[in-house]
Amino acid sequence: MKILLVDGIKSKSSMVNLGLGFLAQYIRRKFPVTIISLAYHDPENIVDASKNFDVIGFSCITEQYKDCLAVARKLKEKCPSKPIVFGGVHPTATYKTIIFKPEIDYICIGEGEVSIMKLLQYFDGSLNISEVPGLAYIDSNGELSVNAPVFIDNLDEIGMPSWDLLERDVTSDTRNVLTARGCPYRCTYCYNSTLRKMSHFTYRRRGVESVIEECKLLKCEGTKYISFSDDLFLTDRDWISKFAGMYNQEIDISFGCASRPEMVLRRIDSLCELQAAGLKDVWIGIESGNEKIRKEILNRKMSNDEILKAFQTIRGLGLQSKSFNIVGIPTESIREIIDTFKINLKAKPDKTSYYTLMPYPGTKIWDIVHEMKLLVQIPDKDGYFDDKSNIQAGAAPAPGVLNTGPLNRYHIVSFRYLWYLFFYRSKWYRLDVHLKYISSFIFWFAKGLVEQVRSPIFKS
Numbered sequence: 001m002k003i004l005l006v007d008g009i010k011s012k013s014s015m016v017n018l019g020l021g022f023l024a025q026y027i028r029r030k031f032p033v034t035i036i037s038l039a040y041h042d043p044e045n046i047v048d049a050s051k052n053f054d055v056i057g058f059s060c061i062t063e064q065y066k067d068c069l070a071v072a073r074k075l076k077e078k079c080p081s082k083p084i085v086f087g088g089v090h091p092t093a094t095y096k097t098i099i100f101k102p103e104i105d106y107i108c109i110g111e112g113e114v115s116i117m118k119l120l121q122y123f124d125g126s127l128n129i130s131e132v133p134g135l136a137y138i139d140s141n142g143e144l145s146v147n148a149p150v151f152i153d154n155l156d157e158i159g160m161p162s163w164d165l166l167e168r169d170v171t172s173d174t175r176n177v178l179t180a181r182g183c184p185y186r187c188t189y190c191y192n193s194t195l196r197k198m199s200h201f202t203y204r205r206r207g208v209e210s211v212i213e214e215c216k217l218l219k220c221e222g223t224k225y226i227s228f229s230d231d232l233f234l235t236d237r238d239w240i241s242k243f244a245g246m247y248n249q250e251i252d253i254s255f256g257c258a259s260r261p262e263m264v265l266r267r268i269d270s271l272c273e274l275q276a277a278g279l280k281d282v283w284i285g286i287e288s289g290n291e292k293i294r295k296e297i298l299n300r301k302m303s304n305d306e307i308l309k310a311f312q313t314i315r316g317l318g319l320q321s322k323s324f325n326i327v328g329i330p331t332e333s334i335r336e337i338i339d340t341f342k343i344n345l346k347a348k349p350d351k352t353s354y355y356t357l358m359p360y361p362g363t364k365i366w367d368i369v370h371e372m373k374l375l376v377q378i379p380d381k382d383g384y385f386d387d388k389s390n391i392q393a394g395a396a397p398a399p400g401v402l403n404t405g406p407l408n409r410y411h412i413v414s415f416r417y418l419w420y421l422f423f424y425r426s427k428w429y430r431l432d433v434h435l436k437y438i439s440s441f442i443f444w445f446a447k448g449l450v451e452q453v454r455s456p457i458f459k460s
Helices: 018-027 043-052 062-078 089-098 113-123 191-195 208-220 237-250 261-266 268-277 291-296 304-316 334-347 364-371 409-423 431-454
Strands: 003-007 033-037 055-059 084-087 106-108 135-138 144-147 174-177 225-228 254-259 279-287 320-327 351-356
Touching (some): 003 018, 018 033, 018 113, 055 113, 062 084, 062 089, 084 089, 089 191, 106 113, 113 135, 208 237, 237 268, 254 261, 261 268, 261 279, 279 304, 279 334, 304 320, 320 334, 320 409, 334 409, 351 409, 409 431
Parallel strands (some): 003 033, 003 055, 055 084, 084 106, 174 225, 225 254, 254 279, 279 320, 320 351
Antiparallel strands (some): 106 135, 135 144
């Protein structure tokens, strides 16, 4: 029984789908596994490759769902009897509707290691389908049937990701490592809040020894920088202390990690230990500079004062900082967007990221934008949006999928260009770029004003 796992990401990167890496590591103990990525193979190549496998699995987030579905459709046309399994955060959130797609036979809900292993055992006749946890499927009566998911408490039982199977940009000397699953917080826009609705889903962390062994492997491959992909790296003081000591002795290459403002202020000692071990960068989500928006809409309780002190602390330690920011949040006005500009100017991060809000199915923010009727582009019944607001790789951003109430989507995209003007300092010396940002801001903001006159979106 051979399984092909298809990674839905389409952009080539040094950052890999670690979830698939862990999944492959777990099931390869009993079944042969291959991973193939849409970033490196066109759909026809994947369809041709699938002829040598018994089961095909797809891993996708919301933005990747349609591409994966299109490949699955071609697979079904050529091999209608071959089982196709979908997994990942988008299928987990939307399984009640997408399971009725003719291209999809099974959906793994939540984490896939145990589900896929048991499903393969069902295919080889050693289990009944009712014994496969975390599985959604259509039963013999044509009805949706769902088996409750299970989660592996001890992540070391899985092992480190199968790096030998993961396709990636081999020219880069940066790699990502994941030490934990879940997050103890409940930000309304994050998929972790969706997973936390499931019974027994909790924050769990790998043992320090397992993480160090993975870092050793990557160092031997020539990695010069490790990006720790945990949503919150500084959660456990004892774990951090042990990790810092071992990393300093056995790895000794630069790395970066994410945290929250209040966690930085409570873990200054941990930051110092990590800095001695090679920490260079700390990434913090500001998201919005307006406390009311942040607390009431995003469920992020930190104060502006805590944010500013956190960046000051990072800077005082000699570390590099990066802020993450969101625009297009429900109820957000020009004043609130300017608050986000102002707090970044005060915090003085070395780098910034700026994203337009994407409401993902299953999250609290998804419910909020529906209740407020802010969506411009109505998602299809699969929960899919054609989001053009967060285009990467240098392409020009376009209007997103929702209004905020006071502002429409054209206003929202205009502020991205204003952000470029304020915070992409490396390009300030280029007059042509400077003028492009100004003209683009004026164009989109004016378009927003015209749209607001034609169809007012907020009436007080």
